[in-house]
Amino acid sequence: MAVMIDSRTLAGKPVGNLAGPSLGIFVKTGAKVEVLSELPPDFIEIKVLDMAGQPTGWVTDDAVDKNAGELPPVDGATLASVAVTHADAFGVNGHFLIAYAHMRSGFKPSGFPGGEQGPFGLSAVEWAYYGARDDLGIELPAEALNEWRSQSLVSAARLMVVQNMLTEAAGRAPSWAEVALALMCGPAAVAAAIKAPASKVTDLVAADAAGVDAASIAARFSEFVDGQTAAGAAEKIAVKLQASADVTRALVQALVPDDGSGSSTVNDSNDQASTGAVTGTGKLIDISDTDLDALARVAKSEVGHFGQYGQDQLEGGLAAVVDTIFNRVAHVAFPGSIQRVIDQKKQFSAINPLGTWSKLPVAGPAIFDIVRGHVEARAGGKASIIKSGLNFLNPFISSASAMNDWGKFVVAHAVAKFGNEARHDVHFHGTRPGGGQPGEYVLKRGGQSFQFGPDGQPEAPAVAGASTGTFTATGTSQAATIQARLIENALAEWNFFEQGNRQETDDPQFRRIGTYWQSVGQDFDGRSLIPGSKPGTMVNPPWSAAFISYIVRISGGGDRFQYAQAHAIYVQDFVAGRPGGLYEAMRPEHYAPQPGDLVHAGREGAKRFDFDAAREAFKADKRYASHSDLVIEVDLNKGVAITIGGNVSETVAKKRLKLNGDGTLKTRSDSVGVLPWIAVLRCVG
Incomplete structure (x- = not known):
């Protein structure tokens, strides 16, 4: 066979x-x-x-x-590296995720009694349920069910949803075994069985409970649930899950913070080279004047008419919308900046047909002053008016599907309500089932900054060092070699962005991006907007190549580098053999990158390009989507290279890339297959 x-x-x-x-x-x-x-x-x-x-x-x-009876197990270390990355994205325990997969399958992708798929043992019913939830941002076709990387992503999202629902229903933090049982039978059934100890857990399963494949539970999990109460099933699970946790512990402990995909940023919080950074725990939300404008416009669009029900309803409604946005920025499942949260699709009704907040009418002075006052009060230590709430809705106009999916829950567990319920013009604020909590965060506005917990309660003032408010905070390296100058200048820009904690729209960072653009002859900055690829959308022009061009120019690249606003242009110039060039284009499978080098990979339609494919595509079109970062450190003992790049998560950020034993870059991968590196540019000095 x-x-x-x-x-x-x-x-x-x-x-x-x-x-x-x-x-x-x-x-x-x-x-x-x-x-x-x-x-x-x-x-x-x-x-x-x-x-x-x-x-x-x-x-x-x-x-x-042609010689196998079934697929061999997925390599544990590879599976763990991807699973831990997905766990970080959804704020769940990566060790639990990989231990559960090991308990379910031994990392084998086939051979389940109930017809499940992949090392996580997901059924088609579970796959369809989580793929259809628009709040999770997972869009995977049915045929991707048997791809283990896709399974890892869905399993991390599923763990977040089920764990949070079980915690809410049970009224306490569950054990690992109880969470595993909830993944099998549904959180509602497990919580009910915990509260009714004599009940058999399978008797309490609801067919629509968090995507549970109720019809197949007996076939899939008979060794744990046959005739068992929740306590009995959890006891059986605990024995096997503990054994898997012991087996996989070394896999998790051996991991660097990412899977080598080049997407994870490294936040070196112990690096004191930067001045002016706000010290605190979690996400820094630094509210610029543009952010304030955006907050006022969207809040007005949602509740600006609540003044007819009293000033308290207007002020409360506006504050609740603003605090919802803050909570989302601090939450792992939402975009990481105020304006991107506001522009997220299908979230704020007035923006849906426009595509961006900037097309909303400007908020009048009365509304703007209320929003500004609330923002400044929050930065001064005022508690969130909605605690950790992530969602709000008007139940009288919401769709039946939204109400059944999460609206009824939010109404029943609302933490705040503003408007007029009698007139069916009201917002209930709370968090949908499985939504989880924001992370800790610091709110900063001007000279004020305050640390908040996940529940939106103030903890302590955040401390700011000396201001970095001028461009002189970076300077230009005077090191003897161009490699050293490249590295020192890149680190200076990283420090100017407060080690990746400041965004492209922040002040003065947005103006510094304008300087990068000047190095390639353009007059954009970090707040510029240009038409996006979809009609009616506006986006910030990608500035990562302008960043690299700026670093090379101020480091003494002279006429040995083709400064450009697209990475492909200067890379392919070296591929073609630029005489006397600052770099040589090397095939990544044959050359180990060194500090001062540039690593280059395709994006979007070019993400599977290798050296030859990129060269041919550039010959035809003179373009392809790509990204490059500057190598600043190589640690062969740890098997990693550290890079700095621009426009990485809308900031200047570090990445940690995995290396093979010979120092070459490990290939990246996604749910479909391998993502090659295109080239390494070797700095010849």
Whole structure:
């Protein structure tokens, strides 16, 4: 028996070196097949044994393992690195996530009694439920269910939802075993069984409880739940889960903070090189004048008419909208800046048809003064008027699906209410089931800053050092070598952005981005807006290549570098062999990056480009989407390279990239497959 090791659509018999016409039958990874015939070197004919009718057709030879009975286990270290990254994104325990996968499958992607898929053992019902929740931002097709990286992402989101719902329903923090049981049977059933100790947990399962596949529980989890109360099931789970936790502990402890994808920022909070940073715990929300304008406009659009019900209803309604935005900025599941939270799709009704807050009418003086007063009071230590609330709605005009999904819960557990309920013009504030809490955060406005807990309660004033309010905080390196100057100048810009804690729209950082743009002959800054790719949208022009160009220019690059607003332009200039160039273009699989070098990868439609594909694409179009970062440190003992780049999460930030044993960059990956590096530019000095 053979097994599919990559998903394919069956085709007719090949002609020459070309595949035959599509038969429209999609065969998933892990499917058992029989090899019927072969057309060397590229094609084989198969019969799909575990599909209805056992269809036959042709696929490429590399899609089938002709000698395997089932897929081998996923490498534990690789799976753990991805799972921990996804756990961080959703604010859940990465060790639990990887231990649960090990308990469920031993990291095997197939062979479940209930027909589940992947090392996390997800069913199609669970996959569809979490993919359909617009609040989680997960958009994965049904066929991605058997891709283990996609499973890791969905499992992290699922853990956040189920754990928070169980905590809410049970009225206490649950144990690991209880959370695992809730993933199997649903949080409502487990909470009910905890409160009624004699009840069998499976008798309390609701078919619509957080995507639980109620029909298959007995087949999938019989060893834990057959005839068991919640306590009995949790006891059985605890034994096996503890064993898996022990096995996987070393995998988790060995990890650096990211999976090598180049997307994780490194916040070196012990680095005291920067002055003027606000010291506090969690997200720094520094409210600029533009942020204040945005807050006033969106708050007016939502509740500006509440004044007809009294000044207290107007002030409370405006403050509640503002505090909702603050909470979202501080929450891992929402964008990390005020304006991006406001512009998030399907969140604020008046913005939906416009695309951006900047198209809303300006708030009048009365509304603006209320919002400004509340913002300044919050930065001075005033508690959130809605505690940790993330959502609000008017139940009289919300859709039936929204009400059933989360609206009824928010109304029943509202932490605040403003407007006039009798006139059906009211907002109930709270958090939808499974929404979790914001992280700790610091609110800063002007010279005031205060530390807040996840519940929006003030903890202590945040301390600010000397101001960085002028561009002289960076300066230009006078080091002897250009490699050293590149590194020192990049670190200076990182410090100017307070180690990644300041955003592109903050003051004075937005003006510093204007300086980067000047290095490539443009007059944008960090608050500039240009038309986006979708009609009616406005976006900040990407400035990462302008940042690299600026660093090279002030470090003495002279005419040895083609300064450009797109990375592909200067990279392909070196690929073509620029005479006397500052850099040489190296194939990343053959060269280990060094401090002062640039690492370069494709984005969007070019994210799977390697050295040759990028070169050919550039020859045709003179462009492709890409990003580059400057290597500032290489640690072969830890197997990592540290880089600094611009426009990384809307700031100047560090990344930690994994290295192979020979010092070359590890390839990145996503739910579909490998994401190659395009090139490493070697600084020749």
